Amino acid sequence: MSTRVTQLRILLAAIELFNAEGTAAVSASRIAERCGISKGNLQYHFPNKRDVIFAIFQLAIGEMNAGWYRDHLEPTLEHMAAMFVRQLQLIVSYRFFYRELPDLLRQDPLLRRRYSENRERRLKVIEQFMHALCARGLMRLPQESRRLRSIVEVTWILSENWVNYTALQDREMSAATILEGYAAILEVLRPYLCADPLRITEESSCTIERLVPVPVASAACTIAVPMLQRSAAEPALGHSA
Amino acid sequence: MSTRVTQLRILLAAIELFNAEGTAAVSASRIAERCGISKGNLQYHFPNKRDVIFAIFQLAIGEMNAGWYRDHLEPTLEHMAAMFVRQLQLIVSYRFFYRELPDLLRQDPLLRRRYSENRERRLKVIEQFMHALCARGLMRLPQESRRLRSIVEVTWILSENWVNYTALQDREMSAATILEGYAAILEVLRPYLCADPLRITEESSCTIERLVPVPVASAACTIAVPMLQRSAAEPALGHSA
Numbered sequence: 001m002s003t004r005v006t007q008l009r010i011l012l013a014a015i016e017l018f019n020a021e022g023t024a025a026v027s028a029s030r031i032a033e034r035c036g037i038s039k040g041n042l043q044y045h046f047p048n049k050r051d052v053i054f055a056i057f058q059l060a061i062g063e064m065n066a067g068w069y070r071d072h073l074e075p076t077l078e079h080m081a082a083m084f085v086r087q088l089q090l091i092v093s094y095r096f097f098y099r100e101l102p103d104l105l106r107q108d109p110l111l112r113r114r115y116s117e118n119r120e121r122r123l124k125v126i127e128q129f130m131h132a133l134c135a136r137g138l139m140r141l142p143q144e145s146r147r148l149r150s151i152v153e154v155t156w157i158l159s160e161n162w163v164n165y166t167a168l169q170d171r172e173m174s175a176a177t178i179l180e181g182y183a184a185i186l187e188v189l190r191p192y193l194c195a196d197p198l199r200i201t202e203e204s205s206c207t208i209e210r211l212v213p214v215p216v217a218s219a220a221c222t223i224a225v226p227m228l229q230r231s232a233a234e235p236a237l238g239h240s241a
Numbered sequence: 242m243s244t245r246v247t248q249l250r251i252l253l254a255a256i257e258l259f260n261a262e263g264t265a266a267v268s269a270s271r272i273a274e275r276c277g278i279s280k281g282n283l284q285y286h287f288p289n290k291r292d293v294i295f296a297i298f299q300l301a302i303g304e305m306n307a308g309w310y311r312d313h314l315e316p317t318l319e320h321m322a323a324m325f326v327r328q329l330q331l332i333v334s335y336r337f338f339y340r341e342l343p344d345l346l347r348q349d350p351l352l353r354r355r356y357s358e359n360r361e362r363r364l365k366v367i368e369q370f371m372h373a374l375c376a377r378g379l380m381r382l383p384q385e386s387r388r389l390r391s392i393v394e395v396t397w398i399l400s401e402n403w404v405n406y407t408a409l410q411d412r413e414m415s416a417a418t419i420l421e422g423y424a425a426i427l428e429v430l431r432p433y434l435c436a437d438p439l440r441i442t443e444e445s446s447c448t449i450e451r452l453v454p455v456p457v458a459s460a461a462c463t464i465a466v467p468m469l470q471r472s473a474a475e476p477a478l479g480h481s482a
Contacts (some may be wrong), residue, residue, distance in 0.1 A: 022344050024265035043372050099347065102340040102405040112409055150421075150428045154399060157406060157425075161398050164343035168353055183399075187391045191432045 007045050009035045011059060014052050018096035023053060024106070051095075053104060054111050060094045061118050068125060075132030077193075077200055081207040083129075084182050089164045093175050099164060119156070126152050139192050151192070155185050175212040179205055194207060246446035248286050250276045252300060264294060264345070292476045294338075294345060295352050302359050309366060316373030318434075318441055322448040324370075325400060325423050332404045334412050339470045340405060360397070367393045380433050392433070396426050417451040421448055 015033040028049060032042040038203040044054045062195055067086055071079070091098045105112040126150060133139040162181035163173055171177055184206055190197055253275040258267040269290060273283040287293045308327055312320065332339045346353040368389060374380040381390055403422035404414055412418055423445055431438055 022347070098344040100341065102408060105409045107263070112411075116409055130392070131395075150425050153406075154395070154425050154429060157402050158395060158398055160404050165394075165398060167343060168346045168357055179386060184395050186389050187388060188395060213383055231422065 003045070006041075007036070007055070010042060010045060010055050011052065011170055015056055015094065015096070018053075018056075019094075021056075023049065023096060023100060040213040045219065050108055050111075054108065054114075056094065057097065057111060057114065058088065060097065061114070063093075064122070065095065065187075066120070071125060072128045072132045075129060075136050077133075077138060077139070077195070078203060078207050080129070080133070081182060083210055084155070084185060084213060085211045087159050088173060088178055090161060091160070095163060095167075117225055120193060123149075123152055125154060126155070126213070140190075140194060141192060151188065154188050158184055158188070175209050178208050178212055182208060244286070247278070247282075248296070251283060251286060252293065256297060256335065256337070259294075259297075260335075264290065264337060264341060291349055291352075295349065297335065298338065298352060298355065301331065303336065304331055304334075305359070305363070309363070312366060313369045313373045316370060316377050316379070316466070317449050318374075318379060318436070319354075319444060321370070321374070322445040323452060325426060326419060326449055326452045328400050328402060329414060329419055329422065332401070336378060336408075337402060339379075339401065340408075342401075364393055364397060365388070367396070379432075379435055381435060382433060392429065395429050398453050399425055399429070415449050419453055422437050423449060 010031060013024070014031045017030060017034060026049075028042055031052065032039045046055065068083070071083055071235065073099050105115055106107070130139060130148065130152070131142060135139050142151070147200065158181065162177075162184075164179045166173065166181070186197070186200060186204065193200060251272060255267070255272045258271060258275060267290075269283055270280050272293065273280045274388065287296065309324070312324055338345065344358055370384060371380060371389065371393070375382050383392070403418075403425075407414065407418045407422070422441065427434070427438070427442060427445065434441060
């Protein structure tokens with residue numbers, strides 16, 4: 001079996017265990033056992049747990065970039081709802097990461113740098129998307145760029161924390177909880193949207209219900225399967241600056 | 242030394258260690274050592290780490306309630322800025338808790354319930370505060386109560402996550418970072434505020450700079466000292482439903 005495939009099997013096993021129990025509760029031995037390799041073999045690929053977490057974050061970034069780099073080419077309100085659904089599905093797939101995010105970033109300066117770079121890129125893409133909505137006559141943006149930045153940051157913080165926010169009400173992620181989160185985002189954007197807010201809300205509901213036919217959590221770890229298929233030719237995952 | 246004072250010394254030591262290193266990295270022995278008692282004595286008061294974390298959360302709730310239950314009696318925009326400063330200072334004091342929040346809540350159903358109850362109470366108080374601003378002619382609230390709730394939830398999620406959000410930029414909490422966070426809150430409330438936004442922003446800056454003369458993190462663990470003084474007559478802290 002190729003190095004890359006072994007590494008992805010390790011990461012998939014780690015994602016499942018971390019999502020279920022949290023990173024602190026899962027030892028390297030448990031991860032090795034779960035994917036049927038020796039602890040020595042695991043350590044050959046990933047010397048410590050921090051390396052596993054870093055590589056999982058790189059997987060997540062790969063997924064983000066695959067889906068998101070062309071968003072500004074489809075500047076519609078329907079697509080904006082679809083972007084929100086996609087982000088929440090990604091967060092559910094890697095939910096341990098978002099559950100422990102500030103602590104994981106505190107522990108690993110390199111992970112913190114990579115995460116910050118990625119966030120900065122994503123915030124720029126969202127700004128670009130809003131400018132594209134504006135060019136289509138769907139939004140009117142505030143004049144000062146500082147204010148637009150602030151609005152984009154608000155929607156980012158909301159999106160990134162919505163799964164955690166609903167989880168503590170013991171609610172599984174579903175079309176209903178996603179709709180609530182999206183309603184909060186629309187509430188923030190409302191002063192800048194040109195169409196009738198009621199119509200936007202109704203159309204967003206249709207989009208979200210079409211995209212989320214079953215509870216998201218049931219499909220939790222399916223994400224790593226496509227990664228496994230498409231990534232055999234990619235470079236090995238390493239924790240290096 | 243009374244039981245309560247011993248317990249508070251334990252909690253203060255635990256807050257310092259958890260803030261510096263995270264809950265997973267700190268053992269019961271380390272906490273006992275830090276406050277100069279035996280591990281057996283520590284376990285007599287708090288059988289396990291979960292009990293320590295739960296008791297720390299009760300301390301935080303005590304602080305919140307002491308400061309916040311009368312907010313709606315002072316419905317001014319200046320006081321709203323002061324409320325934000327106070328919440329961020331509390332979060333910095335107990336920053337390990339907010340850094341690990343979703344994971345800590347996942348691990349302890351009782352903590353999750355208490356946290357949810359407290360959040361629900363706080364959201365109601367903020368709604369009440371906004372109604373009071375409205376009665377003073379300082380705000381115009383949306384007609385539908387569902388929308389007001391959504392706006393309040395947005396400001397809550399922002400406040401609770403702002404310290405984590407700036408921490409990953411390696412920035413200490415300061416008047417500047419608090420101002421940025423408050424600008425984001427004002428951006429959300431802007432459509433509902435009656436006064437000129439520029440004037441509100443300027444007045445808020447003055448309030449925040451007056452209240453935050455030094456970096457907040459330098460004053461991190463001072464919070465537990467007043468608790469120690471005022472709480473000798475309060476009931477013992479326990480992890481019971």
